[in-house]
Amino acid sequence: MRVTIKDVAKEAGVSIATVSRVFNGYTDISEATKNRIMKIAKEMDYLPNAAARSLASKTQVTIALILNDFEMNRKNTMAMEVLSGVYAYTEEHQIEFVFFATSRIKQGSKSFREFCNEKAITGAVVQGLKVNDPYYKEILESQLPVALIDMWADKESICSISIDNVKASTEAVDYLITQGHRHIGMINGRREAAVSIDRETGYVNALKKNNLPLMEYYVQYANFNEKIAVEIARDLLLSQPQLTALFCASDLMAIGAMKAVSEMGLSIPEDISIVGFDDIILNDYLTPKLSSVSQNMEKIGYEAAKNVYKLIKKEPAERQVYIEHGLIIRESVGPARVGS
Amino acid sequence: MRVTIKDVAKEAGVSIATVSRVFNGYTDISEATKNRIMKIAKEMDYLPNAAARSLASKTQVTIALILNDFEMNRKNTMAMEVLSGVYAYTEEHQIEFVFFATSRIKQGSKSFREFCNEKAITGAVVQGLKVNDPYYKEILESQLPVALIDMWADKESICSISIDNVKASTEAVDYLITQGHRHIGMINGRREAAVSIDRETGYVNALKKNNLPLMEYYVQYANFNEKIAVEIARDLLLSQPQLTALFCASDLMAIGAMKAVSEMGLSIPEDISIVGFDDIILNDYLTPKLSSVSQNMEKIGYEAAKNVYKLIKKEPAERQVYIEHGLIIRESVGPARVGS
């Protein structure tokens, strides 16, 4: 049988209330009994049962990490990194952590409120959600503190965490321009995704800033999908042969673009330069190595957890938190080819 | 405030016991009240609180996934896949799921029993453990049902899940021999790891079966580490120039070996053929693409959960469960170079 607070209390010759108090860090306990109880508890391998604790306490905090479309994420470790960051924060702060993987279909059968009810959630970090997902609407209607990763919502109980996608994209495209590129295409993600809009804005900003004309058809959408990106990139490069560089809103799409380029018999970066986004591990192993905008997903997860916790404690929290990003220069960008 | 069983009972005009019974699938309830309660519960977004349920019920099953050295796993998605498999099983069977990331250091401060106590664990799937980890010893001493991934323990409460590493390695080396290789080196992982021993046995078996002499110094240990593998592979190839192929006990080490080969000015597979192990996503993006033994970590996670559940229910479970593996042929293996 499991060891309970009763066992420890009996062993220490005190009431269960006293044992409970030492485990909750109350200060009005004599050092002597406190130490004795701690020692006995350690010997008996006792740790308060989390379920009982969360039931009995009105203040127990439980933060959920809700990962949408978790299964689809095999090629990058971003979901894992977010998990790692959220987990690290909850562990450091002794917050209960629960994990929930959902999908469009599952969102239909178990509502966000049902889930929160079931697990007594006090706050959630949500990743991978899209604006047309049922949970997005539910979160907007609920009062529950939520940190939304890579997604914006105008509500005081919600905090958005991401890198500054506009700025990061501007920098990436700026870098291409610095290398002499004047005709830069963009392979963007799903049109509706918040990050797509921001990354496109960044692209446009960079062109404007450098007085380069903005060609509408230079921007194509490949749904964050490698396979689609192959076709989109091929079509774009064939129809716009003056292009010398491609800015891609994800590394997976950049990899697709790279495939398209080599299938066309062109080389990177001599003919076409490519910059990706996310800086997934793969980049370093590609030939050529892919330059990319890096975002620290673990930090994003950590900060997301930190900010829901602020929201839970009703401390002032920013509505939009930006995490620093980077531009990792590798081999996929070179000077623009002459005559272009 | 959250909606509780009381709220639903009041709304439906029944006792909480009745509501509880319909949510626990009792059959001796009139269809009429059952349907009414379900309808009301759905409308109110009610789902039984898991903490209260696990406290009150003696039969509530909670399976933990314990991931050791989770942080170190950035380059492959194996941990994520195991998580995905375990999660899928627990969800399908309505089992409570809890996640716990540990490390050598954390194992020292929170014992396995304390953790199980805290989360009311009825069974655990454990991955990434080493024989000299404190938890390994604790698990051996405990009566708790545990599924150990890639690790063996001779105890009726423990079940081991992995691919048949001996057989898989034999097949991989056999394949190299089929391609004409007679001098095959092996870059193995940590000497103490169970999988290392099995994979080496498989290597030896293949040589024996084909009447090839076994040279002790053909086998080197690189700790499952890419960087170390670079050096080990270089040293091995320099000292044994007759080698035409390398069998590596992990893809990360194979990638290290590939680096060593190209740094030496040799090419793959013309000069040296390489086979890896694990079949991580990276393989498909390398140049040349890496051939490898594939293991379905998601399936392993799923089967691990299934088998702890059997153990929990005291159903007969095998002590050692093998999951099917594959040999994925890509570009890193060619015919042995002539004159060798």
Place this chain on the structure above:
DNA sequence: CTGAAAGCGCTTACAG
């Protein structure tokens, strides 16, 4: 088929 009541392992005012 359904309800009243004890109990799961805790926390926390309330007394002293």
Place this chain on the structure above:
DNA sequence: CTGAAAGCGCTTACAG
């Protein structure tokens, strides 16, 4: 500084 007791949201024999 410490204990007795109510209560958190459930489940489950026990009655009827």
